[in-house]
Amino acid sequence: MRPQASPAASAPSASAQSAAPTVGKEGQVSNAAWEQDMRDFAARDAANPPPRDAVLFIGSSSIRMWETLAQDFPGTPVINRGFGGSEVRDSTWYADRIVTPYKPRQIVFYAGDNDLNSGRSPQQVAADVQAFIARVRRDLPGVPVVYLSIKPSPSRANLLPQIRQANALIQQRTAQMRDVRYVDVFTPMLGPDGQPRPALFREDMLHMTADGYALWTKALAPYIAP
Known part of the structure; x- marks a missing residue:
C-alpha cells in the first residue's frame, strides 16, 4: 500500500514516499511513510503532555486539519492525532503509538476515502474498520468508538457509489458491536441534487471549510462523552 497519491491530498515527504510497505503480524499493512509523523507526535507529547481522560480524534487529513476541535467541543479535553x-x-498499524498510550475516554475515528481512492474495495475498507476497532479493543476494551462515515468530496464524486457501499457495510458491522457508534456525515453533506455541496469544501474540493467542520460538529456532538 502507498500513501494517498491524489495531488489534492496531503502527501508525505519524498523520502517517506520511497518507503516500502510493511505487513504486520495481524495482516495489517501500513507504510513507513508515516514514521516521521509518529516521531513528531512523540516530540509534541514530550514538550506538552496531552490531557488525560480525553476524547481522541484519529484518522486522515480531515481529522488533522480540524484545528478548532477544542472550541467546537468546549469543556471536553481533546487530542488530535490525524495524519494526512x-x-x-495506517491507524491500526500505529495504534500502539497514537491510541493506546493516551488511554482516552473515547475515540472518534475518520478514514476511508483515501483507501477507496487508492483502490481498496468497499468490502476491504469495511473489514479494515472492523480490524481497527478490534485492535483498539485489544488494549482498551472498555473505550467507546465513534466512526464518522466517509464524506462525499466533489473532487472524488466518481467514487460516490463505492462510498455509499462502504458506508452501508461499515454501518451494518458497527451496529453489531458493543460501544461503537456510526455517525452519518455523508448524507447532510449532499445537496438536493444528491451531489456533494461545494460550499463545504476548500478550493481543492477535498478538504473542508469551517462550514464543513461545523456540520461535523453538529452531527457528532450528541455522541461525545461529557
Missing part, C-alpha cells in the same frame, strides 16, 4: 493522506490500516 493516511488510510484505515
Whole structure:
C-alpha cells in the first residue's frame, strides 16, 4: 500500500514516499511513510503532555486539519492525532503509538476515502474498520468508538457509489458491536441534487471549510462523552 497519491491530498515527504510497505503480524499493512509523523507526535507529547481522560480524534487529513476541535467541543479535553493522506490500516498499524498510550475516554475515528481512492474495495475498507476497532479493543476494551462515515468530496464524486457501499457495510458491522457508534456525515453533506455541496469544501474540493467542520460538529456532538 502507498500513501494517498491524489495531488489534492496531503502527501508525505519524498523520502517517506520511497518507503516500502510493511505487513504486520495481524495482516495489517501500513507504510513507513508515516514514521516521521509518529516521531513528531512523540516530540509534541514530550514538550506538552496531552490531557488525560480525553476524547481522541484519529484518522486522515480531515481529522488533522480540524484545528478548532477544542472550541467546537468546549469543556471536553481533546487530542488530535490525524495524519494526512493516511488510510484505515495506517491507524491500526500505529495504534500502539497514537491510541493506546493516551488511554482516552473515547475515540472518534475518520478514514476511508483515501483507501477507496487508492483502490481498496468497499468490502476491504469495511473489514479494515472492523480490524481497527478490534485492535483498539485489544488494549482498551472498555473505550467507546465513534466512526464518522466517509464524506462525499466533489473532487472524488466518481467514487460516490463505492462510498455509499462502504458506508452501508461499515454501518451494518458497527451496529453489531458493543460501544461503537456510526455517525452519518455523508448524507447532510449532499445537496438536493444528491451531489456533494461545494460550499463545504476548500478550493481543492477535498478538504473542508469551517462550514464543513461545523456540520461535523453538529452531527457528532450528541455522541461525545461529557
